[in-house]
Amino acid sequence: MKNYQASQIRNVGVVAHGGAGKTSLVEAMLYNTGVISRLGRVEDGTTVSDYHPEEIKRGITIHTSIVPCEYRKTKLNLLDTPGFSDFIGDIKGALRVSDGALIVVSAVAGVEVLTEVVWEECEKAGLPRVVFINKCDRENADFDKVLGNLNEAFKANFVPFTIPIGIADSLEGVVDVVNGKAYQYADGKAQEIPVPNNLQSVVEEYQEKIMEAAAEANDDYLTKYLEGEALTPEEVAKGLSEAFASGSFVPVLCGSAIKNIGINILMDMLVDHFPAPEDKKDEPLAALVFKTMADPFVGRVNFVRVYAGELKSDSTVYNANKEKPEKIGQVLYTRGKNQEPAEKVPSGDICVLVKLQETTTGDTLCTKENPVILEGIDFPEPTLSLAIAPKKQGDEDKLGQALARLVEEEPTVRVEKNTETKQTLLTGIGETQLDIIVDRFKRKYNLDVELSEPKIPYRETIRKTVQVEGKHKKQSGGRGQYGHVWIRFEPLAEGEFEFDEEIFGGAVPGQYIPAVEKGLRESMASGVLAGYPVTGIKAVLYDGSFHPVDSSEMAFKIAASLAFKKGMQEANPVLLEPIMEVEVVVPEAFMGDIISDLNAKRGRVLGMEPEGKVTRIRAHVPLAELTKYSIDLKSMTQGRASFSMKFSSYEEVPAHLADKIIAKAKEEAEAEK
Numbered sequence: 001m002k003n004y005q006a007s008q009i010r011n012v013g014v015v016a017h018g019g020a021g022k023t024s025l026v027e028a029m030l031y032n033t034g035v036i037s038r039l040g041r042v043e044d045g046t047t048v049s050d051y052h053p054e055e056i057k058r059g060i061t062i063h064t065s066i067v068p069c070e071y072r073k074t075k076l077n078l079l080d081t082p083g084f085s086d087f088i089g090d091i092k093g094a095l096r097v098s099d100g101a102l103i104v105v106s107a108v109a110g111v112e113v114l115t116e117v118v119w120e121e122c123e124k125a126g127l128p129r130v131v132f133i134n135k136c137d138r139e140n141a142d143f144d145k146v147l148g149n150l151n152e153a154f155k156a157n158f159v160p161f162t163i164p165i166g167i168a169d170s171l172e173g174v175v176d177v178v179n180g181k182a183y184q185y186a187d188g189k190a191q192e193i194p195v196p197n198n199l200q201s202v203v204e205e206y207q208e209k210i211m212e213a214a215a216e217a218n219d220d221y222l223t224k225y226l227e228g229e230a231l232t233p234e235e236v237a238k239g240l241s242e243a244f245a246s247g248s249f250v251p252v253l254c255g256s257a258i259k260n261i262g263i264n265i266l267m268d269m270l271v272d273h274f275p276a277p278e279d280k281k282d283e284p285l286a287a288l289v290f291k292t293m294a295d296p297f298v299g300r301v302n303f304v305r306v307y308a309g310e311l312k313s314d315s316t317v318y319n320a321n322k323e324k325p326e327k328i329g330q331v332l333y334t335r336g337k338n339q340e341p342a343e344k345v346p347s348g349d350i351c352v353l354v355k356l357q358e359t360t361t362g363d364t365l366c367t368k369e370n371p372v373i374l375e376g377i378d379f380p381e382p383t384l385s386l387a388i389a390p391k392k393q394g395d396e397d398k399l400g401q402a403l404a405r406l407v408e409e410e411p412t413v414r415v416e417k418n419t420e421t422k423q424t425l426l427t428g429i430g431e432t433q434l435d436i437i438v439d440r441f442k443r444k445y446n447l448d449v450e451l452s453e454p455k456i457p458y459r460e461t462i463r464k465t466v467q468v469e470g471k472h473k474k475q476s477g478g479r480g481q482y483g484h485v486w487i488r489f490e491p492l493a494e495g496e497f498e499f500d501e502e503i504f505g506g507a508v509p510g511q512y513i514p515a516v517e518k519g520l521r522e523s524m525a526s527g528v529l530a531g532y533p534v535t536g537i538k539a540v541l542y543d544g545s546f547h548p549v550d551s552s553e554m555a556f557k558i559a560a561s562l563a564f565k566k567g568m569q570e571a572n573p574v575l576l577e578p579i580m581e582v583e584v585v586v587p588e589a590f591m592g593d594i595i596s597d598l599n600a601k602r603g604r605v606l607g608m609e610p611e612g613k614v615t616r617i618r619a620h621v622p623l624a625e626l627t628k629y630s631i632d633l634k635s636m637t638q639g640r641a642s643f644s645m646k647f648s649s650y651e652e653v654p655a656h657l658a659d660k661i662i663a664k665a666k667e668e669a670e671a672e673k
Helices: 022-032 053-058 085-096 113-125 143-153 197-215 219-226 233-246 263-273 396-409 431-445 510-523 553-570 588-600 629-637 655-672
Strands: 009-016 065-071 074-080 100-106 129-134 158-160 162-165 173-176 181-186 189-193 250-254 286-295 299-308 310-312 315-319 324-328 331-335 338-342 344-346 350-354 364-366 384-390 414-418 423-428 449-452 459-462 466-474 481-491 497-501 537-545 573-587 604-611 614-622 642-652
Touching: 009 022, 009 085, 009 113, 009 263, 022 065, 022 074, 022 100, 022 129, 022 263, 053 431, 065 331, 065 350, 074 263, 085 113, 085 286, 085 431, 100 113, 100 143, 113 143, 129 143, 129 263, 143 158, 143 250, 158 197, 162 197, 162 250, 197 219, 197 233, 219 233, 233 263, 250 263, 286 396, 299 310, 299 344, 310 315, 331 344, 384 396, 384 431, 396 414, 396 423, 396 431, 423 431, 431 449, 459 481, 459 553, 466 553, 481 510, 481 553, 497 510, 510 537, 510 553, 537 553, 573 588, 573 629, 573 655, 588 604, 588 614, 588 629, 614 642, 629 642
Parallel strands: 009 074, 009 100, 100 129, 129 250, 158 250, 497 537
Antiparallel strands: 065 074, 162 173, 173 181, 181 189, 286 299, 286 364, 299 350, 310 344, 315 324, 315 364, 331 338, 331 350, 384 423, 384 449, 414 423, 459 573, 466 481, 481 537, 573 614, 573 642, 604 614
């Protein structure tokens, strides 16, 4: 693949709700440019974009795929992204390095949840957008209805560049509104025909909108237009490019990807009006890593967009984020799974690097002499946690290595070892993502794992003050053991544990007092109700006795632990549960459902703050009620809401629930014996 100047490159993020047909659209573009000789099918697992085993198995895009093609002396870098919210990290990474977005919408389904999500992402990034209404050949397809959908859903000036000739079964072709030409298609080949009479008035109406959009991009053009003078074709083309780049209007095109209808006009639009990258070839190197994959054969694979300078094979670059040099071996161009070596990659283009030691997603590669950190990628925080464990004993190390690679590859995944529950927690965006990780471990590492609900890290505490005695006395020949303490246990309002002593007259010698504290601290690891750690206790050593020969640190430590157990039993022990501070960002239409659900989950709503079209709800909710909240929230709001949570405090578990939790903990403890 040859090098192109920045002005000849188009970095296009292809985004859509799953099932709208973006992968088929990319496939049609590859076919039209001679990259492939026959159209692959998503259902058959034969497309260039979806080549990973898990994508072929499920028939969905899971990883962003870079699929370049060359058209009219221009390189179209098509970034085919996933269509499911579980893989929003890949979508965000692709949009970060795109110069605009091609949003694919189904002519049957219209605007769907992820259409709204990607639109919002483009809005935040200030990216220009073009919409392609696909599947105009399908039953129940309705171009005008979907155009109305778009206008209702988004505040934008949507201007049709093409309109369908016929619809559903009767789809014959499209009208190129900009140029006033109509095309009929047979086997994907376009043949020019007269504009149908019944579409003449519609074409004229949209041509007027196109002329307005072009004129508004430039004061001179606008003056000319308002004075009734026609813009030249060159002025219209230039005006449209400027207006599109500024986001003042959104071109809408239509057709059928699988029948290759209208795709050639879309490609012309991308070449003629889609913004090219800024040309910074004479500046020092600056490149951003926007995706990382762990390949079992070649190791780490980094996807890189070059923003300035050149990225050369057999060179050394500087990772500004890690502040370490990286040795570049071979720079590669990629098209789906196929890779092609390149001597260098210029400013504006996208490539792949392999076997870098330190570099991960979001890092900037530059020169040490001119260090720079490019804006990274704002990945969402994962919220669905499940415990992960190997099915086969002895595979723990294997799992550890697989998880380490996974974290390198997936910026929307977290892995942590919970020392209290002794579980490894895998946290991701959603169920599908975590299921695919399980499949990937089996395929890549021959590792069978199981996912389960995480255990809740409960605590135990006391509710009243008691004074108890702990005595350890043992004499069985030789030196005996003797430790004797009186300890007052009190509930502690703040903090986990506090120790004090009120010993008078040397009842317990000073050298044994630290042993008493140590015995208490060690005992707090397991409470008397269900064996959960103890918190919120103050212990005061106020009396005791010792033996001049038989007393020892160990004896006093044991005496303290006996006092602790007795004290916990007498001081009205209760079970505590972690309470999380939850923030839910939800469209107004779903507010009532969310608040009702939070109340049903024993939550306390703290406040609501309107923010434009959405409301931010703050609440305190027990962690035990939130283990599947990511799934519940998606179901209740059709994926339109998001949430985050952080630990707030521990509170007492209601008695009727505490009894069940304690009984279950005792059963599990018995089973482990």
